[in-house]
Amino acid sequence: MFSNCLNVKKAIAYNPKITGPWMCILLAEFFTVFCSAAQPLAYWPLTNSSGQTVCDLSSNALHGICSGTEWTGGGAALEFLPPESCIHVRTKTAVPLDCPQSFTFTAWIRPASLSGYQMLICNGRQDSAASGYNFYLNGQALGLILYTERKDRYKAETKAPLAVGRWTHVAVSYEAEGKAVFYVDGRKIGEAPAAGQVRYRPNQSHPSVHFTLGCVAAYSDWFYEGLMREVKVFGCALAAEEVAAEYTASIAISSLNPETQEQRLVRILTAEARGRILDETGKPVTARVTLSDAVGKKYGPARLFYSCGMFFVTQGVYSVRVPAGKLHISVTHGPEYFPYEGDLEAYPGKPEETEISLTRFTDLRARGWYAGEHHFHYRTHGQQRTSSPTWGEAVDVARAGDLSFMSYKETIKYPEVIEPRFICREDMFEGRSHHNIGGHVEWVYITEQPNPATFSYLEAKRLGALGIPDTSEQKTAAVLDDPSQTLVRDMVVGAILGDTPIWDIIKASSTGKDPDTVWLMDAWYRFLNCGIRLAAGGFTDSDLNLASCAQAPGFGRTYAKLNSLTWEDVVAAYRAGRVFATTGPLLLFTVNGQDPGSLISLAAPGNVSVGIEALSQQGLEKIEIIRNGCIIETVAGEGTVLKKTIAISIEDTSWLAARCFAKNGKHFGSFAHASPVYIEVAQHPMRPREEDIKFMLDWIAAYRKLLSKPENLTAWHGSPTMFPEILAHLDKAEAAYLALRENPRHFATVK
Template sequence: MALPGGAAPAPTGTAAPAPTGTAAPAPAATGTAALRELTGLLAPAAPLPGRGEERMSLLIDSGRDADCRVAVDDTERVLGPYGAWLVEVDHDSIVVVDGARVRLDALLRPTEAARLRLVAGMPCRWSVTGEDGAGWFPPDVPHRHDFHGRPYFHGDDLVVDVPAHPLTVTVTRGMEYGEAALALTPVPGGEHLVELTPRRLYDAAVRGWYGGDLHAHLNRAGDLVGVPADAAAAQHGEDLHVLNLLAGNVAGRRVYDREALDRWTGRDLPWSDGTHVARMGVEYRNDLLGHFYAFAPRAAPGRFHTGFAGDDDWPPNADGLRELRGLGALVGYSHPFHAAAPDPVTDGGPPAGVLSPVPRDCAARELVADAALGLVDSLDVLTHASIPATAAVYRRLVGAGNRLAVTAGTDAVISFTRSGSRSNPPGWARVYAQVEGELTARSFAAAVRAGRTFATTGPWLELSVDGLGPGGVVRARRGDTISVTATAVGPEVAAVRIRTADGVRAGAERLPSGGGRAGAGDTLTVTAELRVDGPTYVLAEVLCDPHPRTLTTTGYALTSPVHVEVDGRRVARPEDVRWCLDWLDLLERLIRQHARLAGPYQFGDHVSLLEQARGVYRARLSC
């Protein structure tokens, strides 16, 4: 219920209606003079049988720039300018605003209840929505909403109480599936069996590829407490093969889910099976130098973070990387960059275009040094941060001679139900790794370390260079020709491109009719014969059209590179090496100006790390 009063902030906390069986929001408020001053959103809470016994949540949201007095039954409150009050009422409650009574019955209209039974034959992601977009959920299930604001929940053979109004039921199961939908108007009082099964778009596991989300959280603030059953339902409902739930801090020293990490470190979580592996991992955090994930450590580290609650920004992240690697963990930088990307075609922008001047924005600033020293296994190019900016930095790093796998980490948080990408299901972006043998935490980590990966927001992507896939090494001679093929599958695919250290070398675009120049339907292929004039790399990328199944602003897919060595030499493109050296200079300046350090010796440790990295890059220039 909104009180008028000019330009007011958008209401917050307006919950979608839950099923009641007796009342639903009216299309518009009518009635008394007092009511004409009010528009309403009534969100019925836990339904009880019988009109007049049903309790519901009423949000009173003021758009006035002055105080107003509101009374609900026996409770009175003064709302300040643009204030809000969420209060529980029933149909007989008395609401008075500045002395004028508001009749709640004029905000309601009678309706009858029905019941849906949802069956897919396997765990899935479901949405049940009314014509106004409001969501309906099974009992005792968190009311989650994705990046687009769509309500969803996970499971199979579920019962949902709904109003006997027109509804739409949709079901999907992560990015390897399409969406099935059914529109219906249930008959009052009955239970309706809804059998829907989403169509599979591709099957990665039968090809030996398994998709993982290397950065998700069970709890990290949010509007509820995430429990293991919620994570299990999400992983199986999304058919996410690998889930890395990270223990980490937020703004102080407290490490969320530390107890779960201590209990389950080195072991699969109990809902794992032959094609689904879940582990507790670590997010190591410093907001000045960057955050990184650790997957499948044998034990908890001695340190989880630096620079919080007045702590020193010391030691460098490299110490944390070395410790976690010593514990057997796969490590990589997470949600790296939020700044605008350099020019996407020439990558001509300086590092200052990505190395944000905002000191503590979690950007992966130490990445360029740690990559040179071989301390990092991967980079989460697909993330809730800027995908174009991160992809541009990734190409610079690979072009400068660093061998990093491309990975994905969504930062999805089970304890959020409404927070953009944070409340998306885990696995809305994934890294697919080609595993040798059975899927285990160890075999998945080994595949990532070997660079046998691609990351995607949805499309399937294949790359072959002289018969070798991502992570492979082609040994050529100057003047040789290599054969390259890239294929993408997915309804959102707009273009496929082949890149080398020299930029885009070939591409294919889907025509407006849906067919591609080298493919048709949901498949698009590009082939090229490329002359090799020096050491390089080859990778493939997919550009996407907007699509409802893309749960972020940018649909994209990118492979790890196939490395092309020429006469025994690895790629070290001078322009990329100098770009990395410029980055290190900017980072040293940033540390000098903004780091919290106890004394010169701590600054000296940072400078020593940067000097080691400079030595690596300078050596590559001299080759």
């Protein structure tokens, strides 16, 4: 029966007129006719010869999309390639793949590596709403992880006779009131007691439960490397003889030997591209390079990093094996240099050599402004994988973006780099403020492990470090009481009571017009209106070793005005507010000649002189002057550089800031925001509006609402023993905000 079905499928698959969704539909029809006895909930043969669509031949038609993979010749199998590749199947909340009581997974695999964890089948979420099931390899072991109603996390593993480069049929069955059983080549190899019904937890921002083949769902990791075929999901625990029948019916796969990518590359990479990259002085410069062919496929040395595509880093000299023909090369070295774009021709046996000289756009370092990044990862939150960059590679990637200072969020494992024009250190992966219920924290210049069970601002004071609220997942106040969201809930306390000098308003996706950034700016302006001195920060928060890496380090960056390039000076500049944040445009802002963070005292109402200097290679759109959260002046963009002085009337104590919108570009973002200058008139305090106070009180109320439902929280959030401390500080913060109605704060006394 199976051989007939496979023959029909091949006849359809090799018909060039039947492709994409139509192929999936026809294959499903034939599968129903010839193979109905199997009745899987999903069946992915993985026998396409091209395209991104992965056909599900079951009646549920749960077709997937593959990324980072390649089809082997003739559609013999799908190859999962390092460093990242997987299949995503976007499913609704209530679908057949949510198997709470029992299931069986089967697949043919030919691993290219047996190093570390490699996911085969995953359904669910691995974050604050942890749920679902995971079938994986761990070296030479098969494993199953479940999140069940009876036991928060269930894990079972058993040694398996697996080998690199050899086809193996693997399977696992589970029954909630029975056991988990593992099989290899149709034979049982181990079992473990069951632990209850599997749970599935979608949430407000992720209304679907993720299903993947080849990596962890929802948070990409544990990537499988090798070939895969005949993946099936059954909604019941198959008997041993049924698993054996699945193996026997498809045993012909064990003799397949398709050409792998490594073999293909040896055959097609017959030419070589060489070159040198120089700065404006003629010296070799570390830069980011993208080398692609006519169809956009990227080439490079052994290590390719991710960033909306792929790039490699060169210390001024590169040599890359490429296919013969035309290639396009793109080189960048941060927004203070013009990018280079050019074409070259590669010939077999004749290396193509290119010398590229980068041209400066501007030099802010010469004016005391140093660019840095304080939130990025290169080892996936401290998890070292085979594909993870080394410390040296991570340092070079930061240098290549023309960053002056870099704080990677990892494990403080390697010695910091201290050079005349560049400093770099590890500052541990995001810390916690009351674990994950209070929000993640970006530690900068930290020397010891902070206590995650208390307020991060208290820890920042104790350790003499910067604790910057991580706004990467912050959206709107509407989800502050959603337990599945990792939000900066503790910021409402830290801002009014503590030592939180900076608020990250710019991330890699920020345009200044997107909903997340608009909310972050609105919240920031309200903190400022409450008399809280708070600077603007920019960050990227991505991972060099993940294909989901949105951008490279420094795409979202913070410029700091420094006396010298030391970590002590960086921390001092952040605390003083001598910073601006950007994804590309450069924005210098002064009031009466004073930099952001300064306090100007006026004896009486009057005018101040606002100076703006905006620069963007992509062209400027507009610059807006903000006073107390309102736009009071808009200057139209003119070309790539704009300098202007504007007289602004100040009637009472206020703060002034500026933001810049540039035109969209290929290499850099389009938004920048300067930190405020504070102006105190006749020693008056900063009087908040009632709506600003209400905003903070609503934030506190949402936080209390979350704490009132501990049944919605998991161990991931921390222990309820923290609640009394949180509630006590919420009471103090609430009292402080309420007091602003009668006793507003003075900027001069806020530190």
